[in-house]
Amino acid sequence: MSRRSHGLMAIWAEAQRQQQRQQEAQRRARAQQQRDQERQARDAERAMARMHRERQAAYRQQREADARRRTEELDSRVAALTGLLAEGCRAPAFSPDALLRPERIEEFAPGALATPVPMPDPARYQAPPGSWQVGVHRDRAQGEARARYEQDWYAAQAAESRRQSQLAAYRQQYDQWAAGTLAGIRQHNTGITELLSGLRDGDPDAAVEYFSAALYSSTAWPEGFPRQVTAAYDPAARQLVLDWELPAYDIVPAAKYIRYMPSVDQEKQTARPAAQRRALYRDVLAQSVLLVLRDLFAADTYGTLDSVALNGFVDDVDPVTGRPAQVYLATVMAARSAFDTFHLAQVSAVECLTEGLRGQLAARPDQRTPVRPARLPGDVGGEIVAHGTDGEPDLYEMDPIAFENLIAELFRAMGMQAVTTQRSGDGGVDVDALDPDPIRGGKIVVQVKRYRHTVPPTAVRDLYGTVQAEGANKGVLVTTSRFGPGSHTFANGKPLSLIAGSELVDLLGRYGLRGRLGADAPAGPAAADEAPDHNVLGMNWSGPVALDVCALVCKGTSVLSEDHFVFYNNPRNPDGSVRMLPGFAPDRAAMQVRFEALPPDADRLVLVAAIDPQVNPDADLSGFTDARIRLLDASGEELGQLEVSEGRPGETALVLGSFRQRAGGDWDFVGGGKGFPGGLEALVQEYGIEVA
Known part of the structure; x- marks a missing residue:
């Protein structure tokens, strides 16, 4: 091969090597580029994943915060409902001055028309000095x-003339408006003065208008509460x-709290327990009724109201007719004298x-x-005579027939059909009454007793025998005097109502009728002529357990003093109205009580039993069964039996029950049942007695 061919082969080989190197470099560059792209893609994916997680976390935090906020709103609404009465009592009372409008008129304000149009300055129209002209x-x-x-001067004069003309016209319009507004304020205030004068004179229209305004303008009610009233005076x-x-x-609120569930990306509402919601609703209704009474009595600066008959209703649908109807959920007749004694901000509204x-x-x-409301606005009218004045008839001295007629009229005023039978004093039926209520109504037999x-x-x-003989639904005994515990014990659980003097x-007064108890008759049981009788409480139970039976003379849930805790070491209270007696067959313990001689500030006699620690130091009240109290009169005749709760294991003291004084002075028995594992010491501490 020639030298020249060797040179060509070398050149070709070098070219091949160069081409291979270039291809290898390109391949490496492409691989590097692919790796870079893959790395960038992975970085982007990680960034997107991180961003997604951050967005998810932010979204979850937002949803959780929103659920907490809505739960706090529910709690806030419930707190507002719970404190409705206390908060309402802090609102300012309505005053008659709030109805008057001040005689203040907005001052005349002409605006730009008050500024005169400036006249042109002659100096500005002079040729400048040094002019070449x-x-x-x-x-x-x-x-x-x-x-x-x-x-320019004539134009300014024309503009000023127009300004003065417009100013005069505007002033005339203002003067007319001001005069009309002031006349309207004075006419309104004159009407308010006449309204207040009528209110002081007891005018029904004035009273309704004034007290309706007091309710409508009250600031005690939160948002969402209705304000619809129908009234009569x-x-x-x-x-x-x-x-x-x-x-x-x-x-x-139906929901108690709200929680976010991230697993399903939904909010879950936990319902408020039905019993809790119902109890809160009853409390809100009671608070609303008390708040209306508070607003009315607080607004009564002229002493127009002796009492208020208030019926609370809700709008609903009559299930029989399907038409809108008012359903009454609360009713009360509140005397001002009684209402003013309450500290509303601290009471339990329902109680x-x-x-x-x-x-x-x-x-x-x-x-x-x-x-069932006792009195509705539509019932007001006709000949209504005030009670409590010197001109009222003395019920003690009233003719017997007239007295029966008065009782019949009272039942008619209460919405019933009633007639006298003209058989006064024969122990039978004095008044026949018919209550038209389809559920609780029916025939009622009434006996009247003008006793002292x-x-x-x-x-x-x-x-009760007459009720059964007549086939009546109910019997009512009306007296000018009072009933003892034996009467209430017998009537308990039977279709009988006892109305004391x-x-x-009070009923006569509520329904606009007349009557008083003697010229100087004191309130309560001391109006009787004779000395109060005593009763004997004989207590018995089954089982071998030995008990100490005691009594506490209380006002509410507090004993009057340690001397009014009657037990084996203090066998009588200071005035002797409660005394311990030795048990006699068939009773294992006994006590003498003169209810009408109890201290004036006492309204409760609490009976308790406790294990005798000397006889049965290790016993509890599980052996206290078949317990009862026999109520006897002074002669020993049994008037009735009162059942009491049985003992429970682990308890060593028990509240048997209490006699509680009614508004009319009578005493009713209310069963107990609360037990104490700490014996008599723990029990008496509950009633305010300190045990050293």
Whole structure:
């Protein structure tokens, strides 16, 4: 091969090597680029994943925060409902001055029209000094300046004339408006003065208008509460009768709290327990009723109201007709004298309404269980005479027939059909009444007793026999005196109602009728002529356990003093109205009580039993069974038996029950049942006695 061919092969080989190196470099570059792209893709994926996680975490935090916020809103709404009455009591009371409008008129404000149009300044229209113009040219310039000045002056004068004309017209419009507004304010204030004058004079229209305004303008109510009222005023009884709309059941939140569930990306509401929601709703209704009474009595600066008959209702549908109807869930007749003694910000609303004011509150307001109002606004009218004045008839001295007619009229005023039977004093039926209520109504037989002494239990037994003989649904015994514990014990659980003298006077007043108990008759049981009788409480039980039976003379849940704790070491209270007696067959313990001689500030006699630690140091009350209390009169005749709770293992002291004084002075027995494992010491500490 020639030298030249060797050179060509070398060149070709070098070219091949160069080409291979270039291809290898390109391959490496492509691989590096691919690795870089893959790395960038992985970095982007990681960034996207990190961003997604961050977004998910932020989203979850947002949803959780929103659930917490909504739960806090639910808690806030419940807190507002719970504190409705206390918060409402802090709101300012309505005042008659709030109805008056101040005689203040917005001052005249003409705005730009108050500024005169500026006149042109002649100095601005002079030829500038040192002007090169001379002779005819200067004269021409001065003439032109004077012409411009005159033109601007006339234009300014025309503008000022228009301003003054517009200002005068605007002032005239203002004066007319101000005069009309002031006349309207004075006319309104004159009307308010006449309204307040009518209110002081007991005018029904004025009373309704004034107290309706007080309710509508009250700042005590939170958002979402209705304000619908229908009212009438009874000037003779000095009583406002009104229907007031109460909030519906949905005012109480159905949900208790809200939680976010990230697994399903949904919110979960936990329902408020039905019993809790129903109890809160009843409390809201009671608070609403008390708050209306508070607003009315607080606004009564002229002493127009002696009492208020308030019926709370909700709008619903009559299940029979399918038409809209008002369902009454609460009703109360509140006397101002009693209402003013309450500290509303601290009361339990339900107990204050039902026990303190003797009102009615639906047991199941969530199911629209109605109550029956004693008096409606539509019932006000006709000849209504005030009670409590010197001109009222003395019920003790009233003719027997007139007294029976008065009782019949009272039942008619309560919405029943009633007639006298003209058989007064024969122990039979004095008044026949028919209650038209389709559920609780029916035939009622009424006996009246114009007594000055305590009605004996035999009269109550005779009434029950008459109810059975007449086939009546109910029996009512009305007296000018009072009933003893034996009468209430016999009537308990039977279709009998006992109306004592003080309750009778109250009912007469509520329904606009007349009657008083003697010229100087004191309130309560001391109005009797004879000395109070005593009762004997004989206690017995089965089982071998030995017990100490004791009594506490209390006001509410607090014993009056340590001397009013009657037990084996203190066998009588200071006035001797409660005494320990030795047990006599068939009773294992006994106690003498003169109910009408109990201290005036006592309203409760609590009976308790405890293990005798000396006889049965290791025993408990599981052996205390078949327990009962026999109620005896002074002669030893049994008037009735009271059942009490049995003992439970682990307990060594038990509240047997308590006699509680009613508004009319009578005493009812209420069963107990609360046990204490710490013996008598723990029990008496519950009633305020300190044990050293």
